Amino acid sequence: MFNRIVASARPQYRTVARLTQRDMPLQIAGILLVCGLCWSVGHPRVAMAVFAAVIAGEVCLNQILRRKTLFHALDTDRVILFALILCSINTVLYLFPALYLAQDPSLAVKITAMMWIMGVQVYLANTWSRVPTFLCVMLLPAMMMMVIAFFVLRQSAPLSSTTTQWGVAAGFLVLFLYSSIDTLRQHLTTEADLFKAERESKQRLAQLEESHRLDTLTGILNRRAFDVALDVMLEDRNLTGGEITVFLVDLDSFKPINDTYSHEAGDEVLIQTAERLQALIGQSGIVGRLGGDEFVCAVHDLGDTDGIMEYGVAIARTIARPIHWNARSLKIVASVGAAATGGGHLPSVQALCSAADQAMFAAKSSPSGAPVLYQPHLFAPRMTAENKQLLIESISDRSLKPYYQPKIHLPTGQIIGFEALARWERGPNEIHLPSEFIDQIDELGLQGDLMMSIANQVVGDINTMLNAGLDPGQVSLNVSEVALATYSGRQDLKNIVADNPDAAKHLTFEITEDVFIARAADTIQASIASFRELGVRISLDDFGTGFASFHHLRQLDFDELKIDTSFVAGLGHDPTAEVLVRGFLNIASGLGVSVVAEGVETQAQSRDLINMGCITAQGFLFSPAVAFAPACQQLQDQKTTLGAL
Structure with missing residues (x-):
């Protein structure tokens, strides 16, 4: 029960503290007046005891609500509970002298006693109406004191009063009327202020709703x-x-x-x-x-x-x-x-x-x-809801998985690493390339989920290879802007790397130049630097096909440069392609980074690359991307062959 009462009073805490502090001088003056009257009719001890108790109660209440001295460590619920108890006790103390005044045979004094009780009730009803829990706690004892005073009146027959006593009664009547009018005025002022606050709140809400309709930068509809x-x-x-x-x-x-x-x-x-x-x-x-x-x-x-x-x-x-x-x-x-x-x-x-x-x-x-x-x-129809759900489930159940295309050391033909490429296995003989589902991934906002799923699988596959005694070399993984430009994406990827230190030594993150066109270019550069600190190599993919490539070479620390398929395809019949590839190789040599040529499909392209000084390549000439098991078999066959030599 007490918990419910405290909970209902919790929103009223600030209002109670303000009212108590504001009305404390008025309440002390009032109790001094009524105790003085009680003293004058022959009850000095009662007057002194009540006055001292009220002063002590008011000071204590004020200290509790302001959490001063002994009460600074109290939590809000305890402060409210103590305040409720003190307010109830103080109300009884304020009205207690009226019981002795009601016993007095003077009619004027009896009337004064009843006016005091009614005046306190009017004050409570008007002043504390906005804090109903505290109002109830104080008004109930006030009503009980009214009933008790009513029965006390009959203990002595009313007698004629002196002019002084009627004068005191008249003074209390004026005080009662003034208090009633003043508390009513304060109540009306409070109501007016609340009405004004509500009106301003509604205006601000309307303005806020209007601002929510409009784009904050351009002022047109959002x-x-x-x-x-x-x-x-x-x-x-x-x-x-x-x-x-x-x-x-x-x-x-x-x-x-x-x-x-x-x-x-x-x-x-x-x-x-x-x-x-x-x-x-x-x-x-x-x-x-x-x-x-x-x-x-x-x-x-x-x-x-x-x-x-x-x-x-x-x-x-x-x-x-x-x-x-x-x-x-x-x-x-x-x-x-x-x-x-x-x-x-x-x-x-x-x-x-x-x-x-x-x-x-x-x-x-x-x-x-x-x-x-x-x-x-x-236009081809968009994905159905069923296909969207299937794509989401495919990421979850890992039927969207990495396939591995070998990276070849051209002079020896040996596998020195892999590139992990996403494939969607929708059936035993139904394998979809990224071009068939990547638009849907973007449409559903699943770029981050897909990348994290592939990254976890790649790290797991590397650990499996290492445990089997196979050397996977450097395994490249395409990393999206989502993982580089957002805190959550970066942290998820860093957690994967940090939890697998052995696999991290074999990881290369491939990024494209296009990620630097985003607003978060500085964040992306910081992310790349943090991954390099964890031992992950960084490869600049599709070099020469994006914006401001040479500008980014100055800004970015990386370990590998990948020559795009479009340049490799021109070797042997396009002199411009040969000039550009030689230029890329010279740039890489000057920067001290390795080079991988992508999309090698013919022996002639392989020879041309070797002649120009490129020693690492990948492409269909050597192998397409294959599932994990065949990739392990390729490494095992190579290990067996080398062991036999």
Whole structure:
């Protein structure tokens, strides 16, 4: 029971402390007055004892609520419990002199006693109404004292009172009326303040709700608000007719601007892009920002396919106008995808936006960069809910697993390591390459889960090889931006490495240059440095195909450089490819890092690489990626052959 009472009073703690401190002078003055009257009618000992007890109780209550001296170590619940007890006792003490006044034969004194009890009750009801638990604790004893005083009145027949006694009674009447009016005024003031606070709170809540509707940087609708607004447009369409077209816009060249000129430049690009889209669309539709550098628009009645495409081109041209920032002219290129309701098709917000998203990605991949309109017969259907669940389960049950492509020492033909490549085993003879499921992994946001699953399996396979007496060499693992740019991803991967120190010596993390285009480039560099400290080698994958390669060579500490397949494929018939490969080898030699050539498919390519000084390669000439057991067999066969020599 006490626990329930304390729990109900806990939210009232601050209010009680404030009221007690505020009214302490008034309460001391009141008890001094009533005790003085009690003294004057012949009860000096009672008056002195009650006054001393009330003063002690008030001081103690004040000290407890402020947690002073002896009470500083008390927790909140104990403070509240003691405060409730003291408030109840103090109420009885305040009213106790009234019992002796009620026994007095003077009618004026009897009336004074009852006015004092009623006055205290009025004060309690008005002042403590906002703290109901404390009000009940004090009002109940006050009501009991009222009942007791009522029966005490009859112990002596009322007699005529002196003028002085009636004067005192009149004074108490004035005090009672003043106290009632003052406490009522304070109550009304408190109510007014609470009403004002509630009104201001509602205004702030409305402002907060409005801010939650708008993107904080650009001031246009955020994703959630856009979805709601588009849903309203679709409902209106069902009643009034007409068609709605959704355009999804992605700024292709935004990340290099952010990386090169600063985040302030990137923010200015986003702000001006939003302003341009808003000005172009005006009252004919709505504009929102999905996040990052993606925007979305919904427009009424653009007509047929030609009208939609013309509007898409207008959006692209509007965004492509140079943006001036700090005396620089920043140029932005946008990929635009569109999807229309089309006489009943794609009626939902999710379906329209998903279709526009697919069209946008098609536009991004298009050589012309022209806007693309979603047409169902031209786009492969997206994964069903069943297939999505299957993909999630495949990561969990490890049917998505690493296959191992050997890395070969070209002069001897020996295996000196592997690259772990993800494969999805959906059946005994059904193996899917990453190109067949990686888009779905990205769509479901499972990049981190997939990478951690593959990393755990690779480390386990390395330990198995070592325990079998096999030397796996350096096993490369592709590491995504998720693991490098986020604290949780980095920690998960570091835990795997730290828990397997023997395997860590054989691990190489492959990263691509594209991860440095993200805002978290500094974090990524710090992550790479921390992995190198744990003994993991770092390989720069697909070198020469990304942005600002030589700039990153200056910033990044790495151990290996991988020449991309596109350069190796040109050897023997493209002089430019040979020049570039020689240049990469010279760079690696100057930096003191090793080189691996990818995608070697012919003996001629192998000879050319050896002649240019490249001694490590991988590709279908030597072996495709194979499952763990065949990879172990390859090492075992090599070990047997070398042992026989």
